[in-house]
Amino acid sequence: MLVTNHVAAGAAIGALLHRRPALAFAVGVASHLAMDSLPHWGLPRVPESHDRFLEVAKRDGVAGLAAIAVLSGPARGIRPGVLAGIAGATLLDVDKPARHFFDRNPVPARVQGFHERIQREAPHRMRAEIAIAAGLLGLSGILVTRHRSAV
Numbered sequence: 720m721l722v723t724n725h726v727a728a729g730a731a732i733g734a735l736l737h738r739r740p741a742l743a744f745a746v747g748v749a750s751h752l753a754m755d756s757l758p759h760w761g762l763p764r765v766p767e768s769h770d771r772f773l774e775v776a777k778r779d780g781v782a783g784l785a786a787i788a789v790l791s792g793p794a795r796g797i798r799p800g801v802l803a804g805i806a807g808a809t810l811l812d813v814d815k816p817a818r819h820f821f822d823r824n825p826v827p828a829r830v831q832g833f834h835e836r837i838q839r840e841a842p843h844r845m846r847a848e849i850a851i852a853a854g855l856l857g858l859s860g861i862l863v864t865r866h867r868s869a870v
């Protein structure tokens with residue numbers, strides 16, 4: 720699943736669990752596994768997919784970073800929880816930038832294997848992925864700003 724969607728889910732979780740950042744982190748990790756096991760966009764893991772994957776990954780990476788800024792910026796008073804939720808929700812995808820930029824994968828092989836086995840990817844699901852992004856970004860935006868006015 721796009722990392723932008725994991726960021727948005729993590730921010731929502733962090734806003735809801737902002738008083739317990741460690742729990743927000745753990746639930747963020749769980750959300751990653753749950754979301755990756757649902758049908759989502761992805762390409763066959765073959766060399767021919769590499770260029771297209773990289774093209775999407777660059778845009779998704781920039782969108783994900785922008786989402787972190789936009790969602791944590793207004794999270795005054797609850798920012799540690801929001802960032803903990805985002806960190807947990809995105810942790811398992813560190814393999815992609817780590818391999819691309821450093822040619823290394825810090826994720827233990829057993830965890831990496833499990834993460835790859837649960838994927839339910841298909842290349843025709845990008846529209847659904849973007850619709851999910853819009854919904855999750857809207858939801859997390861509401862939760863983050865709601866807490867800001869309540870603090």
Ligand SMILES: [Zn+2]
Nearest residue numbers: 720755811812
């Ligand atoms: Zn993943």
